[in-house]
Amino acid sequence: MRRFSYRAPETVAEAVAALAEGGPGTRLLAGGTSLYDLMKLGVETPSAVVDIGRLPELAGFDTSGPDELVFGACARMADVAEDAVLRADYPALAESLALAASPQVRNMATVGGNLLQRTRCGYFRGGEAFPCDKRRPGSGCAARGGLDRGHAVLGADGACTAAYPGDWAVALLAFDARLDLYGPHGARTIALADLHRDPADAPHREHTLGAGELIVRIRVPTTPAGRASVFHKVRDRESFAFALASAAVVLGFDGRGRVADCRIALGGVATRPWRSEAAERAVVGELLTEERAVRAGEAAFADARPGTHNAFRIRLGARVVARALRTAAERGTS
Ligand SMILES: Cc1cc2nc3c(=O)[nH]c(=O)nc-3n(C[C@H](O)[C@H](O)[C@H](O)COP(=O)(O)OP(=O)(O)OC[C@H]3O[C@@H](n4cnc5c(N)ncnc54)[C@H](O)[C@@H]3O)c2cc1C
Numbered sequence: 577m578r579r580f581s582y583r584a585p586e587t588v589a590e591a592v593a594a595l596a597e598g599g600p601g602t603r604l605l606a607g608g609t610s611l612y613d614l615m616k617l618g619v620e621t622p623s624a625v626v627d628i629g630r631l632p633e634l635a636g637f638d639t640s641g642p643d644e645l646v647f648g649a650c651a652r653m654a655d656v657a658e659d660a661v662l663r664a665d666y667p668a669l670a671e672s673l674a675l676a677a678s679p680q681v682r683n684m685a686t687v688g689g690n691l692l693q694r695t696r697c698g699y700f701r702g703g704e705a706f707p708c709d710k711r712r713p714g715s716g717c718a719a720r721g722g723l724d725r726g727h728a729v730l731g732a733d734g735a736c737t738a739a740y741p742g743d744w745a746v747a748l749l750a751f752d753a754r755l756d757l758y759g760p761h762g763a764r765t766i767a768l769a770d771l772h773r774d775p776a777d778a779p780h781r782e783h784t785l786g787a788g789e790l791i792v793r794i795r796v797p798t799t800p801a802g803r804a805s806v807f808h809k810v811r812d813r814e815s816f817a818f819a820l821a822s823a824a825v826v827l828g829f830d831g832r833g834r835v836a837d838c839r840i841a842l843g844g845v846a847t848r849p850w851r852s853e854a855a856e857r858a859v860v861g862e863l864l865t866e867e868r869a870v871r872a873g874e875a876a877f878a879d880a881r882p883g884t885h886n887a888f889r890i891r892l893g894a895r896v897v898a899r900a901l902r903t904a905a906e907r908g909t910s
Contacts, residue, residue: 577615577616577618578615578618578621580615580622580623580624580625581598581623581624581625582624582625582627583598583624583625583626583627584626584627584630585626585627585628585631586631587631587633588628588631588633588634588758588790588792589758591604591626591628591631591790592758592759592760592788592789592790594624594626595626595787595788595790596760596788598623598624598626599623600787601621601622601623601624602622602623602624602625602626603620603622603624603625603626604625604626604628604790605625605626605627605628605629606628606629606649606650606685606686606688606689607629607650607652607684607685607686607689608629608684609677609681609684609685609689610685610689610692610693610694611625611689614694614701617701617703618703618704619694619700619701619703619711628649628650628790629650629686630650631650633648633792634648634649634650634651634686634688634792634793635648635650635651636648636651637651637655637656637659637687639659639661639662639666640661641798642798643797643798644795644796644797644798645661645662645666645669645795645796645798646793646794646795646796647687647793647794647795647796648687648688648792648793649686649687649688649689649790649791649792649793649794650686650687650688650689651686651687652682652683652684652685652686652687653673653676653677653681653682653683653685653686653687653690653744654673654679654682654683656669656670656673656687657670657673657674657682658670665799666751666796666799666805667805667806667807667907668747668750668751668805668806668807668824668825668826669744669747669748669751669796669805669807671747671806671807671809672743672744672746672747672748672807672809672822672824673687673690673743673744675743675807675809676690676742676743676744677816678815678816687744687794688790688791688794690742690743690744690745691742691744691745691748691755691768691771691791691794692782692783692791693741693742694741694782695710695738695739695740695741696726696739696741696818697710697719697726697727697738697739698723698726699717699718699719699722700738702718706718709735709736709779709780710736710738710775710779710780710782711780713778713779713780717735717736717737719736719737719738719883720737720883721884723885724737724883724884724885724886725885725886726739726820726886727739727883727886728740728845728846728847728886729845729846729877729880729881729882729883729886729887729889729890729893730842730845730846730847730850730877730879730880730881731774731775731846731847731848731850732846732847732880732881732883733881734774734775734776734777734779734847735775735776735777735778735779736775736779736847737775737847737883738775738779738847739844739845739846739847740772740843740846740847740848740849741818741819741844742843742849743807743809743819743822743843745768745771745772745843745849746807746822746823746824746841746842746843746849746850747805747807747824747841748768748794748796748849749768749769749824749839749841749849749850749851750805750824750825750826750839750840750841750851751796751797751799751805751826751839752767752768752769752796752797752839753767753768753794753795753796754766754767754768754794754795754796755767755768755771755791755793755794755795756791756792756793756794756795757785757789757790757791757792758789758790758792759785759786759787759788759789759790760786760787760788760789761786763792765795766784768794768849769849769851770784771783771784771785772784772848772849773848774847774848775847799826799828800828802828802829802908803826803827803828803908804826804827804828804904804905804907804908804909805824805825805826805827805904805907806824806825806900806903806904806907807822807823807824807900808822808823808824808825808896808899808900808903809821809822809843809844809896810822810892810896818844819843819844820844820845820889820892821842821843821844821845821889821892821893821896822842822843822844822896823840823841823842823843823876823893823896823897823899823900824839824840824841824843824900825838825839825840825897825900825901825903825904826838826839826904827864827901827904827905827908828908829908829909833863833909834861834862834863835859835860835861835862835863835864836860837860838856838859838860839851839856840852840855840856840872840876840897840900840901842876842893842896842897844889844893845877845880845889845890845893852875852876852897854875854876854878854879855872855873855875855876855897856872857875858871858872858875859872859901864901864902864905866902869897869898869899869901869902869905870894870898872897872898872901873893873894873895873896873897873898873901874894876893876894876897877890877893877894880893
């Protein structure tokens with residue numbers, strides 16, 4: 577691993593100043609479960625890291641407010657996953673965290689760092705032996721014509737088909753979460769939906785944070801009583817594995833048992849956390865029958881583009897959506 581300097585600021589303002597001082601080779605360190613991993617692989621080679629993992633300003637979370645749930649960026653995944661309010665009233669959020677990684681990783685990893693973890697594409701992580709436009713712009717893409725079983729089928733028409741691996745962002749997307757940011761030009765708020773970029777022709781630019789900007793907190797509007805939610809995840813083995821396909825569903829019914837509103841977000845199958853308005857349209861205003869749920873799953877993948885080895889993710893993903901809808905409906909009506 578390349579030598580790097582280490583700074584541990586005591587406030588967010590100091591962290592932003594340290595980022596500006598360090599320049600483009602500086603990286604933020606939260607739990608380190610993703611960053612250190614990539615540093616050991618030689619994919620990330622920062623000259624300096626700024627450790628925000630213990631800043632009190634970023635540490636807490638509060639799910640008791642009437643209007644919103646607030647998560648400091650450095651709240652630990654394990655603590656948030658176990659929160660009683662989340663488990664009872666926002667199960668999709670709790671499930672997306674509880675089904676991620678392992679207990680050891682969740683104890684270290686933060687909810688802010690989770691959003692900005694990088695793809696698990698083997699060619700990206702494989703080092704200089706493989707061309708990768710995400711790691712080294714202009715070098716090409718070994719996944720094209722290579723092993724792409726783990727790659728995206730949605731949003732895969734740009735220069736890179738690497739899948740976004742995280743679970744939490746998928747659930748947050750279904751709840752219309754927002755992010756408070758702080759950087760050299762002060763504070764601003766963006767929708768989580770605007771955090772991750774389409775790879776298009778610049779796959780190395782993965783998010784929309786400005787230079788020296790960091791996530792301070794995540795805010796989720798409280799949902800009206802009666803909303804049901806679920807995060808359903810299918811993977812190669814039953815624990816400690818990333819999603820082959822996942823779906824987060826938030827569902828509300830009207831007085832006649834029809835779907836009044838619905839948010840559906842997909843994970844594992846797309847280049848970024850992926851909201852499917854086509855799947856939502858397939859169920860809103862309707863009774864949520866088995867056939868309707870299946871049709872919504874198919875609608876979610878109508879524009880999917882498979883590569884060489886990943887076509888199975890289209891059928892799998894459609895079934896994951898249908899099952900998530902069924903489970904949310906059971907929770908909403910029981
Ligand atoms: C074996 C293994 C299995 C895993 N399985 C899953 C899984 O199934 N599902 C899943 O979702 N995740 C999974 N993960 C990923 C894990 O959840 C992430 O590594 C973790 O959430 C990252 O959080 P962190 O605090 O450790 O981030 P770090 O490693 O410290 O940082 C990650 C990135 O985010 C940036 N960053 C961190 N905090 C901020 C901030 N506040 N503002 C701006 N930038 C920031 C860092 O600079 C870095 O680029 C797995 C990880 C491992 C090692």
